[in-house]
Amino acid sequence: MTTMESTRAATKSPIVEKRKRRDWTNGLLNVWGVLMYLFLFAPIFVIIAFSFNTGRLLTSWNGFGFEGYEAFFNNPNAQRAVWVSVQAGFMAALIATVLGTMAGIALARRPGKWVGIFLALVAVVLVTPEIVDAVGLLPWYVRLGEDWNLVAFGNGLVRLVISHAIFATAVVALIVRARLAGLDEALEESAADLYAPPFRRFTQITLPLVMPAVLAGALLSFTLSLDNTIISSFVSTPGYTPWPVYVFSSLRSALRPEIASVSTLMFALTLVAIGLVALVLRRGGDSSGDIAKTMTGT
Amino acid sequence: MAWPAGLFFIAFFLIPVAVIVVISFGYKPDIFSTYALGNWSFDNYRTAFDPVYAPTLTNTLRVALIGTFICLIIALPFSYWLAVRVNPRWRGLLLGLVLVPFWTNFLVRTIGWQLIISPNGFASDFMQNVGLIDQPLELLYTRGAVQLGVVYNYLPLMILPLFVAFDRLDPAMREASKDLGANRFKTFTQVSLPLAMPGIVAGMLLVFIPLMGDYITAEVLGGAKGNMLGQLVAVWFGSGQNWPVGSATAVLLMALILLTVGVFGALGLILRSILRARRRVEIVVKESA
Numbered sequence: 342m343t344t345m346e347s348t349r350a351a352t353k354s355p356i357v358e359k360r361k362r363r364d365w366t367n368g369l370l371n372v373w374g375v376l377m378y379l380f381l382f383a384p385i386f387v388i389i390a391f392s393f394n395t396g397r398l399l400t401s402w403n404g405f406g407f408e409g410y411e412a413f414f415n416n417p418n419a420q421r422a423v424w425v426s427v428q429a430g431f432m433a434a435l436i437a438t439v440l441g442t443m444a445g446i447a448l449a450r451r452p453g454k455w456v457g458i459f460l461a462l463v464a465v466v467l468v469t470p471e472i473v474d475a476v477g478l479l480p481w482y483v484r485l486g487e488d489w490n491l492v493a494f495g496n497g498l499v500r501l502v503i504s505h506a507i508f509a510t511a512v513v514a515l516i517v518r519a520r521l522a523g524l525d526e527a528l529e530e531s532a533a534d535l536y537a538p539p540f541r542r543f544t545q546i547t548l549p550l551v552m553p554a555v556l557a558g559a560l561l562s563f564t565l566s567l568d569n570t571i572i573s574s575f576v577s578t579p580g581y582t583p584w585p586v587y588v589f590s591s592l593r594s595a596l597r598p599e600i601a602s603v604s605t606l607m608f609a610l611t612l613v614a615i616g617l618v619a620l621v622l623r624r625g626g627d628s629s630g631d632i633a634k635t636m637t638g639t
Numbered sequence: 640m641a642w643p644a645g646l647f648f649i650a651f652f653l654i655p656v657a658v659i660v661v662i663s664f665g666y667k668p669d670i671f672s673t674y675a676l677g678n679w680s681f682d683n684y685r686t687a688f689d690p691v692y693a694p695t696l697t698n699t700l701r702v703a704l705i706g707t708f709i710c711l712i713i714a715l716p717f718s719y720w721l722a723v724r725v726n727p728r729w730r731g732l733l734l735g736l737v738l739v740p741f742w743t744n745f746l747v748r749t750i751g752w753q754l755i756i757s758p759n760g761f762a763s764d765f766m767q768n769v770g771l772i773d774q775p776l777e778l779l780y781t782r783g784a785v786q787l788g789v790v791y792n793y794l795p796l797m798i799l800p801l802f803v804a805f806d807r808l809d810p811a812m813r814e815a816s817k818d819l820g821a822n823r824f825k826t827f828t829q830v831s832l833p834l835a836m837p838g839i840v841a842g843m844l845l846v847f848i849p850l851m852g853d854y855i856t857a858e859v860l861g862g863a864k865g866n867m868l869g870q871l872v873a874v875w876f877g878s879g880q881n882w883p884v885g886s887a888t889a890v891l892l893m894a895l896i897l898l899t900v901g902v903f904g905a906l907g908l909i910l911r912s913i914l915r916a917r918r919r920v921e922i923v924v925k926e927s928a
Binding site: 366370373374377381383384385387399400440446451459469470471474476478481484504511570571585596601604608615 | 740757791855
């Protein structure tokens with residue numbers, strides 16, 4: 342302690358000098374940071390602003406009003422598209438969370454040769470461009486549904502759920518594995534030593550431990566599903582048009598203000614959902630940094 | 640416990656992709672059917688490789704490479720700032736804010752940019768008022784607009800792995816470098832940057848690969864000029880109703896991605912070994928002195 346103080350005293354002036362220079366680069370980086378947030382948020386602010394456009398077309402500003410919101414509540418097609426998206430999102434998130442959590446726990450707790458193979462498969466799923474998945478799934482669903490008479494695969498909602506769950510399952514598996522890899526296996530072992538049967542050990546020790554990762558994974562799966570445009574536009578069937586595909590097709594005819602209004606509503610709902618998950622995670626004792634890291638899967 | 644997920648991947652990922660490869664060697668029998676198996680040949684690849692589509696191929700590669708590079712350049716200082724310089728109290732919140740764009744639809748965000756950069760949008764008005772330009776902004780439906788859109792859409796995928804890489808970096812490493820007399824610039828280029836290399840590689844892959852297959856951004860912001868390979872695949876499967884050629888184009892797209900990643904990976908390894916060899920000499924000299 343004393344040596345540190347003495348060195349600090351001895352080299353006081355260079356440190357002050359360094360502070361000043363650090364401030365200078367800090368200032369530059371701060372400006373860069375602010376610019377980046379402006380860049381990242383610019384289109385979102387614009388969409389929110391244009392959701393109050395009273396014009397017939399989204400792209401030309403007419404005046405302030407709630408016509409866009411009214412139009413949505415008078416447009417059954419748009420409502421149906423949002424509803425299909427929400428349904429597909431919930432079901433895809435459910436499937437991805439269950440399958441991904443199981444896989445993630447196994448990856449972290451059952452080491453073996455298969456782990457490498459499985460991770461390679463996950464990596465391939467994650468890096469395959471969406472368009473390749475899309476064109477692969479389309480003939481496959483047609484074959485399953487029409488040629489092999491598995492009627493379920495002709496259903497647009499089933500197709501959307503499965504297609505969205507593939508990528509999400511891989512993501513959830515990685516997040517859960519990362520969370521569990523950072524936790525001591527002794528916790529589960531001591532439960533076993535205290536005569537907890539395997540099932541209780543799983544529900545009372547392992548599952549609560551990975552819960553933050555599971556919640557984050559579920560939320561991420563849901564938003565990935567809501568976001569998916571390319572695969573959806575290939576596999577969706579008439580009557581089950583999800584919201585992004587609805588927007589994409591109206592891009593070719595005419596963009597109406599209600600597209601911005603619905604997006605704003607959905608954005609607000611997602612923010613509430615994220616807030617709730619963050620709240621649950623905070624109750625679990627994570628710091629805000631940990632929460633952000635869990636939610637980003639890092 | 641991993642087998643349900645494994646089976647799921649096999650049934651709805653590996654098999655469909657394999658189906659694509661099989662169809663790419665098939666043929667289109669008549670105008671009413673999309674594909675048929677049999678008559679195995681490379682004809683579809685010949686069509687996919689037709690010089691007519693060469694500009695699309697080079698355009699895709701150019702947009703993806705430039706996009707990845709710009710993302711890297713603008714995300715590097717930002718991620719470094721976020722992971723190292725920002726007050727840890729605010730770090731979680733600021734990291735979360737980076738993700739907020741993800742919670743609005745990809746397509747809607749791109750439409751947001753369309754509104755911003757359109758000739759009568761407010762970027763144009765603002766720049767005219769300030770006097771930067773004296774005519775309405777002509778950016779929409781150009782390659783520049785597509786470039787802007789892809790950088791925007793894939794930027795968070797670059798920021799996150801870079802953040803993780805800088806976050807894991809032990810501050811003692813930087814301090815040691817400074818104690819040994821390196822200045823700020825040298826510390827960053829010779830200590831922080833090499834240690835963050837895995838994150839940089841991950842970020843580049845995460846941006847480059849989906850970007851190669853993206854065509855939505857190009858369609859919203861690029862109009863007819865923003866031809867991408869993904870768009871070509873979509874057209875062959877959609878209005879073209881020729882799945883064998885579409886499949887061949889999809890396989891071509893994947894091959895192009897693997898080839899580019901392979902070439903740049905090899906270049907990176909060579910560069911690294913050269914740099915390491917040069918640095919090693921310096922250290923040996925100092926030790927002997």
